[in-house]
Every structure is written in structure tokens, then in C-alpha cells.
Amino acid sequence: MTALMGLSGAGKTTLLDTLAQRINIGVLLGGLYLDGCPLPQSMGRRTGFVHQNDIHLDSSTVREALQLSARLRRPESISLEEKMTHVEVIIKLLEMEDIADAVIGVPGAGLNLERRKRVSIGVELAARPDILLFLDEPTSGLDGNSALSIVQLMRKLSNAGQTILCTIHQPSSQMIELFDSLLLLIPGGKTTYFGPLGPRCKKIIDYFARHTRPCRDTENPADYLLEVSSSTETDWFQIWKESPEFLATQEQLQDILQEKEDTSLSGSDKAYAVPYLEQLRVVTRRAFINYWRDSDYVLGKVQLNIWMGLMNGLTFLQLSNDLADSRGRMFSIFVSVITGPVLSLQIEPRFIILRDQFLARENESRVYHWSVFTISALLVEIPFTLLGGLIYWLLWHYMVGYYYTSDRAGYAFLMYELYSLFVASLAQLTAALFPTVLAAQTATGFVWLVVNTFNGPLSPPPLTPRGWRWFYSISPLFYYIEGIGTNAMHALDITCEGSEIQIFKAPLSETCASFAAEFFNMSNSTGYLINPDATDQCEYCSYADGDQYVSAFCPP
Known part of the structure; x- marks a missing residue:
């Protein structure tokens, strides 16, 4: 000593x-x-x-913290029963029987400093360091x-x-x-x-x-x-x-x-004591327990999706098929993707807490490989992300009045769940690139500004300066908007109300249909005549169906 x-x-x-x-x-x-x-x-x-x-991971109990160290840092040749027995011996040695099943918590709201120090020593002793x-x-x-x-x-x-x-x-x-x-x-x-x-x-x-x-x-x-x-x-x-x-x-x-x-050393000389899949299983299980015990995080994710889904659904409640509501159908889709920054700001602190735990202690101690941490952090987010996406989609899709048929609704549901996974992965990528929560959340605003600017509705590709059009080719969100927008608008018959009708006069001795025939024969023409047989004032609607309307947002 x-x-x-x-x-x-x-x-x-x-x-x-x-x-x-x-x-x-x-x-x-x-x-x-x-x-x-x-x-x-x-x-x-x-x-x-x-x-x-x-x-320490604040949601782990004392026994769980020691057991994870014993499972992953002692050789696989040692049985699980022997590892767990050793953990109990360490708990008794450190006189922690009374707090063995207590959650470690954070300083000031968990174990006191002396007990936290005993846990720190116990975690290392559970690995039975022979050097x-x-x-x-x-x-x-x-x-x-x-x-x-x-x-x-x-x-x-x-x-x-x-x-x-x-x-x-x-x-x-x-x-x-x-x-x-x-x-x-x-x-x-x-x-x-x-x-x-x-x-x-x-x-x-x-x-x-x-x-x-x-x-x-x-x-x-x-x-x-x-x-x-x-x-x-x-x-x-x-x-x-x-x-x-x-x-x-x-x-x-x-x-x-x-x-x-x-001189010879006993024991295996491998960098990691147990196989990769065992590392992944144990670390992923711990990550799920951590999420499950943090009810504030899970309930916060559910509440965010409920309130944002209600806001979108009630704003565009049961849209009709006139031209103004057709714009509302597309803009509601755009509103559904600007939820990304809010959800990202919730995900990033959780990822950074787990990452700091890994880098500060577990990486240097060769508890498990860095890719195990990355995969487990992604896997644990998937069920909670999919649950949040389901809640948002149910409140939004049917309230707005999109197609109810199973094929159209099912496609929209699949696309929105994929979008939810994209949000989670982009949030974790952003968090992984920055050292602190504040830095990651500051960068999130810029990342989503770029992503949402070039997703289609805000700045359609034909109207975007050429120097930026390349971004549409690599933006997953543009393909999401294109797919779910087409699904929502395909075969939708658009009607124009009085204020939406454009009026022009036909020459003498010609009907509206004959005068506009050359325009409608053009490949990129849209809309239809409301009174094609009229010979005086011709009434024109800009779009005949949702397919024509969506084409305005796609590259020529």
C-alpha cells in the first residue's frame, strides 16, 4: 500500500x-x-x-454497478455464478449490505460522498484486479x-x-x-x-x-x-x-x-474479457433499465408528442379538398417535421450522460468496446422513439383528414416512424460531435435550420439557387416530404372556391376551351377550366388534382 x-x-x-x-x-x-x-x-x-x-450511472443500484463490472471485466472462463458470488463478497467486505439495492443517484440526492466512494472502490474490486x-x-x-x-x-x-x-x-x-x-x-x-x-x-x-x-x-x-x-x-x-x-x-x-x-502473468492477455455479443447484451440491458427508471424522460417524450400532435392536428382540423386546404395539407406535413429540433434537445443530454460515463471510466478500464456503447445508445432509443412517433401520427394523421384507407394510412405511418428514427439518430450524431450538452444543443439549431430549409415545402428545388440544390439529393428529409406528400395528395380532386378562381376573357367567337387549348396541351400545364363552354369570362382553377400540386415541389 x-x-x-x-x-x-x-x-x-x-x-x-x-x-x-x-x-x-x-x-x-x-x-x-x-x-x-x-x-x-x-x-x-x-x-x-x-x-x-x-x-456512476445514477439510475443503477449499488449491486447492479458491481455486477456489470464483474460480468464484463472478469474472463469468460469464470462462471456467472462465481462472478456474482464475488460481488456479494465485495459488498460485505465494503460493509454495504444495507445499501446494496439502493439507487446510487446524484450527489446531494442519492448516496452520500463516503458511500459513493465505497461504491467506486467496489466497482473496481468486483473486476478482481490482479495487478x-x-x-x-x-x-x-x-x-x-x-x-x-x-x-x-x-x-x-x-x-x-x-x-x-x-x-x-x-x-x-x-x-x-x-x-x-x-x-x-x-x-x-x-x-x-x-x-x-x-x-x-x-x-x-x-x-x-x-x-x-x-x-x-x-x-x-x-x-x-x-x-x-x-x-x-x-x-x-x-x-x-x-x-x-x-x-x-x-x-x-x-x-x-x-x-x-x-516472469509470467496469469490470466488472459486479451484487451476485453468477454466476447463482443456478451458486451452488447449486458450494456444494452443496463441502458434499458436506465431509461425505464427515468420516468421523467419517458413521460416527457410522450407528452411532447401529444402536445405537438394536437397542435398540428387541431390547426389543420379536417381539411377539405379546396385549393387553400390543399396548401394546408402540405404545410401540415412541413409542421410535422419541425418537431425534430424539440425532440433532439431532449435526446442529446441523455446520450451525453451515457457517453461521459463510458469515456470517464469504462473505456479506459476496457469494460467494453466503444462500438458497444454506440449501438446500445441507438437501440435503447428505438422503442421510445417509435412509441412517440405512433402517438404523434395518430393525433395528427386522422385529425387533419388524410386518407383513411389501410394502404395510404399504413404508408404514412411507416414514413413517420422512419422520420422519428432519423430525428433520434441525427440528435445522437450531433451530441457525439460536441463535448458538452450546451455545445450540442447550440449546434442543433443550425443543423435543423439547414435540414428543414431544404426539405421541400419551404424552398422547392426549382426555386432554390443552383448552388444549394445538391443538398436535396443527400437530405433524407426531402425524400420523406416527397413520399408522404405524394401519398397525401395523390388522386385528390381539387376544387377552387370563389376567391381562388382566376378569371380571363376569351376572344369573340371562341369558347374558353378552344382559347386555352394550346395552354392545356403543354406538358407542364396544370389546372382546369370550370366553364369550358363559356364565350365571355373564363374561370380557371390552378390545379386539377393533388398530383399537379405536388409536382410544384419536385425538381423539373
Whole structure:
């Protein structure tokens, strides 16, 4: 049980992250060895790493969090029964029997800080790390009693055979004496001491007392070490390099490296412990449980679709087949797709919460592959998205008065469900490209502005500047509008009311039909004459049916 200690800025966390292979900035020099051998591929999942900030899925229970770690980080050769038995042993070891089935929750509305820290340690122990357990500031944010309780727990684990390396900042005298060894750093990442503490820290105190004042009887050894090592008058790094303790550590290191050929690691060296399909099954199940327990999210999705469906349906309630209502039929379809931004803003925070959980802990620990997270995030959205799409379509389609026949209504239903899936996937794509919820939601406005501008009704392709017409070819929403619009308007006989009729005069001795015959013989002509036999005022309706009307929105 080794402590990594030093003043702020000494590089404690940087060193810990480097040793745990969790650092991806800067240039790494030197070598990393485990028992004299290069680090195995399985290093990530065979070591535990307890973050300073306890990162958990708030909807999981304590037992479920430990069980997921045991299922995915222990080799598949170990039976499920043995894994679950080990989880129960860890729960008892950490004295969490009373909260085993409690939902972890969020800070301030769930488990307290000490219990969250115990869960963090338990999640790593459930994987039964046979190499190392790293802890980054495990006592940060805890009161004195809670901090001591956590360090005593670590001592208990160490006595049971677990190798532990942890960073710690200004521990009490009771806590520092529970450690076996200490690595003391000064700013710049330079070592001032590395070795055993000795009973009541006597060995390290004697080392520093040779070069500076002795530690007073009533003084906390940790405070003493930090105080004397912070002195700029003494070059502690040079003193360490010239000390017999340094030479002893170098000799020990050389002995270990020379014996590396005879060292072998037990267990599989695969990066991931279980097969891909098992990863997908377990992670997807957890995602569904997470959604199911978050009733606010599910009910919010249902309510959004209810209110938006009612607003659209009641605005265009039971449209007739006159020209004005034909425009309403098409515009109602456009209104049905501007719901996309609202639904996206609801989906994105959920995706980012799951992604941050994965990136912060599960990715580095090789719990499961990144594609498993992506697929599970998509799969869990599908049933809730389809349910929301069904509710919206039922309220909208029949209230507006589109065709009720099974083939036409069925096609419209299928298209709207596909549109709902498009919204969910586009929202998750946008969320995946940005680091925070705020950034993703800011970008969502621009993304949907472009998508909805070029979906057809707002700016038909013939009326769009040539430089932008290419976008219609790649926009799924344009094909959706084209398909569902044609389905809604096909074979719809359009009639013109009085204010919609256009009037022109026919020349003398000609009927309206003969005078307009050349126009109606043109391939792109639309509409019909209401009084073709008249010889004076001719009444013209711009569109004869819905097919002619829809053609105005399609490319020539």
C-alpha cells in the first residue's frame, strides 16, 4: 500500500494517470514494466482505477454497478455464478449490505460522498484486479472520519493481498501511518523520497532529519514532510539521488528487470474479457433499465408528442379538398417535421450522460468496446422513439383528414416512424460531435435550420439557387416530404372556391376551351377550366388534382 504525496502541482495525478495508461497528452519517455515485463494488453481491465470524482450511472443500484463490472471485466472462463458470488463478497467486505439495492443517484440526492466512494472502490474490486488498484485522492471532499474510514478500508484490502497505489493530499497522522511506502514529489515531478515509511513513519522521518530539522513529537508526519520538502533552500532532488536509499532502489529495479524473462502473468492477455455479443447484451440491458427508471424522460417524450400532435392536428382540423386546404395539407406535413429540433434537445443530454460515463471510466478500464456503447445508445432509443412517433401520427394523421384507407394510412405511418428514427439518430450524431450538452444543443439549431430549409415545402428545388440544390439529393428529409406528400395528395380532386378562381376573357367567337387549348396541351400545364363552354369570362382553377400540386415541389 503505497502513497503518492506532494504539494499541489508536483505531478501526483499526472504520474498516477501515466502509470495507469490513462494519459493522452504530452510526450511519454522511459519505460513501463510490470514485474520486469512490458505491460500486457489486458492491463486496463486487470487494474482498478478509482477516480477522484465518483462517476456512476445514477439510475443503477449499488449491486447492479458491481455486477456489470464483474460480468464484463472478469474472463469468460469464470462462471456467472462465481462472478456474482464475488460481488456479494465485495459488498460485505465494503460493509454495504444495507445499501446494496439502493439507487446510487446524484450527489446531494442519492448516496452520500463516503458511500459513493465505497461504491467506486467496489466497482473496481468486483473486476478482481490482479495487478494494481489505483486511487486518485480517495479522501478528497470527505470529512475527517469518513476519510479515515476509507483509508482503513484500503488497509483492509491491502492486508487481504491487494496492491494499492494512491495519491493523497495532507493526510492525518492516523492515515499516513496506515501506508507501507511513500513516493514524495516536489514541483516539477522530481522525487525527494521513495521507500518504506517504517513504524510510525520513523524511517522516512529519520531520512529527512539527516538534512533538516527533526519532526516534533506532536507534529503530523505528513505535514512535516510537506513542509520540509517545500523548502527552496535545499535541493532535495539532488540529495535523494546521492542517498543510499536511492542506490538501493536502483539495485532493486535492476534485479527486477534482469529477471523479466522468468516472469509470467496469469490470466488472459486479451484487451476485453468477454466476447463482443456478451458486451452488447449486458450494456444494452443496463441502458434499458436506465431509461425505464427515468420516468421523467419517458413521460416527457410522450407528452411532447401529444402536445405537438394536437397542435398540428387541431390547426389543420379536417381539411377539405379546396385549393387553400390543399396548401394546408402540405404545410401540415412541413409542421410535422419541425418537431425534430424539440425532440433532439431532449435526446442529446441523455446520450451525453451515457457517453461521459463510458469515456470517464469504462473505456479506459476496457469494460467494453466503444462500438458497444454506440449501438446500445441507438437501440435503447428505438422503442421510445417509435412509441412517440405512433402517438404523434395518430393525433395528427386522422385529425387533419388524410386518407383513411389501410394502404395510404399504413404508408404514412411507416414514413413517420422512419422520420422519428432519423430525428433520434441525427440528435445522437450531433451530441457525439460536441463535448458538452450546451455545445450540442447550440449546434442543433443550425443543423435543423439547414435540414428543414431544404426539405421541400419551404424552398422547392426549382426555386432554390443552383448552388444549394445538391443538398436535396443527400437530405433524407426531402425524400420523406416527397413520399408522404405524394401519398397525401395523390388522386385528390381539387376544387377552387370563389376567391381562388382566376378569371380571363376569351376572344369573340371562341369558347374558353378552344382559347386555352394550346395552354392545356403543354406538358407542364396544370389546372382546369370550370366553364369550358363559356364565350365571355373564363374561370380557371390552378390545379386539377393533388398530383399537379405536388409536382410544384419536385425538381423539373
